[in-house]
Each structure stands twice: as structure tokens, then as C-alpha cells.
Amino acid sequence: MPHRAAAPLALAVDIGGTKMAAGLVDADGTMLAADRIPTPRPLLGPDAGEQVWAGLSAMLDGLLDRTGGRPIAGVGTSTAGPFDLAGATVSPVNIAAWRGFPLVDRLAAQVPGVPVRLAGDGVCAAIGEHWRGAGRGHDDLLVLVVSTGVGGGLVHGGRPFTGASGNAGHVGHMVVDLGGDECPCGGRGCVEAIASGPSMVRYARREGWSPTGDGTARDLADVARAGDPVAVAAFTRAADALAAGIVSAAAMCDLNQVVIGGGVANAADLLFPPLKEALARFGRLGFLQDIDVRPAHLGGNAGLIGAAALIHSPDPYWPSHP
Structure with a gap:
């Protein structure tokens, strides 16, 4: 043979x-x-x-x-x-x-x-989730990666929409707070400046949180689950920023399927309930009222x-x- x-x-x-x-x-x-x-x-x-x-x-x-x-x-x-x-x-x-x-x-x-x-x-996260993950069967899709930063990717008509430079889908650098914190990109009030893991930790420290561990977003999630009000507020604030970015992207691109992954998204029990409430609060137009948000299937x-x-x-x- x-x-x-x-x-x-x-x-x-x-x-x-x-x-x-x-x-x-x-x-x-x-x-x-x-x-x-x-x-x-x-x-x-x-x-x-x-x-x-x-x-x-x-x-x-x-x-x-x-x-x-x-x-x-x-x-x-x-x-x-x-x-x-x-x-x-x-x-x-x-x-x-x-x-x-x-x-x-x-x-x-x-x-x-x-x-x-x-x-x-x-x-790439959007492609991965569309090809083998939570976005299978949905050809108009936004995927967010919430971790050290906030990345984003769009699939439109079954193909990734990358833009002229390849940088389309950067929802993390949509401005959602005109007077907001400085972002690592050099701007102010970006989604990333509020919703990334390090940004959440900075906010909590500023509000009086004194971590007993390494002071990571994982530590913040642990104390939020125990009911620490500052930690809970950090997650709620991050959820509001993510929701504002998602609704803005949906208004621009007319999509209703969103997948969220990344390290911070591992705390879905803390992030998703306030996120869904904020989506309902911000998305008042009819075509923005049925945005389906689900956790990534492929994880890291x-x-x-x-x-x-x-x-x-x-x-x-x-x-x-x-």
C-alpha cells in the first residue's frame, strides 16, 4: 500500500x-x-x-x-x-x-x-468561537476577551470583519465615560479602563479595598463572592462599561449574539447578572432588546x-x- x-x-x-x-x-x-x-x-x-x-x-x-x-x-x-x-x-x-x-x-x-x-x-477569539465554540451557527457575532485588557472581534456574514488595518472590533477602546480614568492606550474613559482585570483592581484599591492576597482580579472576585461591597461595585461598574460597549457595537453593526471570554469572564457568576441588567437598561431600541450574551466555550x-x-x-x- x-x-x-x-x-x-x-x-x-x-x-x-x-x-x-x-x-x-x-x-x-x-x-x-x-x-x-x-x-x-x-x-x-x-x-x-x-x-x-x-x-x-x-x-x-x-x-x-x-x-x-x-x-x-x-x-x-x-x-x-x-x-x-x-x-x-x-x-x-x-x-x-x-x-x-x-x-x-x-x-x-x-x-x-x-x-x-x-x-x-x-x-482570533471570534474566529475560534465561531468555528468550534459558543458562536457556531451564528454568522453575525461579537466576541469580547476580558482579561489584562479588553479585546474584541467581529464576525459578519460568516467572515471576520477586520477593517482596513486589521484592528476592527476594538470594543475595549470605545469611550463610554467622557470624564473617565486614563486607559493604557493613552485615552480616557475606554471600556478597558473600567472593565479589564487591572482596571477593576485599581478602582477597588482607590475605594479602600486592601487585598490579603496578591491583589489580582481573582482575589477581587473571591471577596466579591463573600459580599465585599467595594468588590461587588467593581464588577457592577465593569459590567456597565461592557454593556455600553456592546450596545454601541450592536447599534452600529446590527448584531444580537455576543460571546465573552478571557480571565475576568471566568467570574461569570459576578459579571453576567449585572451585565444583562445593564444591557436591558441601555438597549432601548427594539433591535437592541434581544442581545444574547453567553460565556465562551473554548476558554483560554x-x-x-x-x-x-x-x-x-x-x-x-x-x-x-x-
């Missing part, structure tokens, strides 16, 4: 402000191996960007040793934004050491001879699965512009 070639894998990469992850993903979306590291945070200096890359590169080398001899079809990359899709560089708000970093070129050098495709983390792997789809299912998921 003729020898049957081993089915190729996608090397999926997911870059965020808190962690960097990578995985080997089969053509049906099955994750065969994965690894993650905390995002390196070197002191800013001339080699800071290279130090961040070195951590990612070492993790990828380890994964490439675990392919079992199966070929790599390509590298799909999900990244926090903003980024320059045409120039193939990234400048994530929450990775200060990377400004105009040539990520696509570095990945192409590490895995030569295969395509390297790049999309925003919110877009949504971005990796979506990045893999850029390789395994480039049509309809690969953006049509360069």
Missing part, C-alpha cells in the same frame, strides 16, 4: 499582556499539545524587545520538538493590538517592550517555508483555535486584504 503522508499541523500562537501561549492544532480544531509562559516584562531598554521575543522563541522551539514528525502547515498568530497588518509589526498596548516589533518576520525565520498569518486577539484556548483556523481554514477566516 502507498505510504500515507502525516496530516499537517498548525502552529498557533497567542500573544497577550499577561501570558503568551502556543499550541499544535489539528485540522479539525483539536489541540494536540500546548504550552504557555508569563509574558516577559524586562526593564525597558535597547534589548527589551529581544528579551520578550527570546521567551516566546524558546517556548516555540519546545513545541516544535513535539510534532511527532508531522509537518507544520503554517503559523497562525493571535496578538493583542494595535498592530500593522500590512507591515507585519505589532505594538501591543500591554507589552511596552514591543513597539513596531517585526513579529511576522521573526516567526517566518523560526519556521521557514510555511505561511505566517496574523490577526488580532479579539478577531479560543485565541489559539482561531489562530489555527487562519492556517487550516483560510477561507473564510483569512482577511482578504494584505
Whole structure:
């Protein structure tokens, strides 16, 4: 019998402000191996960007040793934004050491001879949830990733809507409070400045919360479940900001399906009840009154699965512009 070639894998990469992850993903979306590291945070200096890359590169080398001899079809990359899709560089708000970093070129050098495709983390999460998660069967979809930042991605007519630069869907940087807190992007009053994990923690500390643990959003969720009024207020405030962003996006794009993932969304028991109340309060027009919000099914792997789809299912998921 003729020898049957081993089915190729996608090397999926997911870059965020808190962690960097990578995985080997089969053509049906099955994750065969994965690894993650905390995002390196070197002191800013001339080699800071290279130090961040070195951590990612070492993790990828380890994964490439675990392919079992199966070929790599390509590298799909999900990244926090903003980024320059045409120039193939990234400048994530929450990775200060990377400004105009040539990520696509570095990945192409590490895995030569295969395509390297790049999309925003919110877009990849949206693709992942549409392809294999909570958004299956819904071709007009908004996906939010609520974590260190607030990312977003849109699927319209079954295809990701990325915009001219690839940055469409950045609901986290919609302004929802004209006199609000400063955002890591440099603006004020963005959804991210209120609803991200670090923003919630900053608000709670300002209001008098004194954490006994590490002071993370997870600690804040624990005391909110115990009834701490400041912690509960932080989640309610975040839910209001998310609802304002969602209703604004729905008013612009005429969609009614929303999926929320990311680390903060793991506290769905705290976030979703006030979020649904705020959606009803803000969405008064008829077509805004039936917005269905559900938790992500793929958890922290949504971005990796979506990045893999850029390789395994480039049509309809690969953006049509360069």
C-alpha cells in the first residue's frame, strides 16, 4: 500500500499582556499539545524587545520538538493590538517592550517555508468561537476577551470583519465615560479602563479595598463572592462599561449574539447578572432588546483555535486584504 503522508499541523500562537501561549492544532480544531509562559516584562531598554521575543522563541522551539514528525502547515498568530497588518509589526498596548516589533518576520525565520498569518486577539477569539465554540451557527457575532485588557472581534456574514488595518472590533477602546480614568492606550474613559482585570483592581484599591492576597482580579472576585461591597461595585461598574460597549457595537453593526471570554469572564457568576441588567437598561431600541450574551466555550484556548483556523481554514477566516 502507498505510504500515507502525516496530516499537517498548525502552529498557533497567542500573544497577550499577561501570558503568551502556543499550541499544535489539528485540522479539525483539536489541540494536540500546548504550552504557555508569563509574558516577559524586562526593564525597558535597547534589548527589551529581544528579551520578550527570546521567551516566546524558546517556548516555540519546545513545541516544535513535539510534532511527532508531522509537518507544520503554517503559523497562525493571535496578538493583542494595535498592530500593522500590512507591515507585519505589532505594538501591543500591554507589552511596552514591543513597539513596531517585526513579529511576522521573526516567526517566518523560526519556521521557514510555511505561511505566517496574523490577526488580532479579539478577531482570533471570534474566529475560534465561531468555528468550534459558543458562536457556531451564528454568522453575525461579537466576541469580547476580558482579561489584562479588553479585546474584541467581529464576525459578519460568516467572515471576520477586520477593517482596513486589521484592528476592527476594538470594543475595549470605545469611550463610554467622557470624564473617565486614563486607559493604557493613552485615552480616557475606554471600556478597558473600567472593565479589564487591572482596571477593576485599581478602582477597588482607590475605594479602600486592601487585598490579603496578591491583589489580582481573582482575589477581587473571591471577596466579591463573600459580599465585599467595594468588590461587588467593581464588577457592577465593569459590567456597565461592557454593556455600553456592546450596545454601541450592536447599534452600529446590527448584531444580537455576543460571546465573552478571557480571565475576568471566568467570574461569570459576578459579571453576567449585572451585565444583562445593564444591557436591558441601555438597549432601548427594539433591535437592541434581544442581545444574547453567553460565556465562551473554548476558554483560554479560543485565541489559539482561531489562530489555527487562519492556517487550516483560510477561507473564510483569512482577511482578504494584505
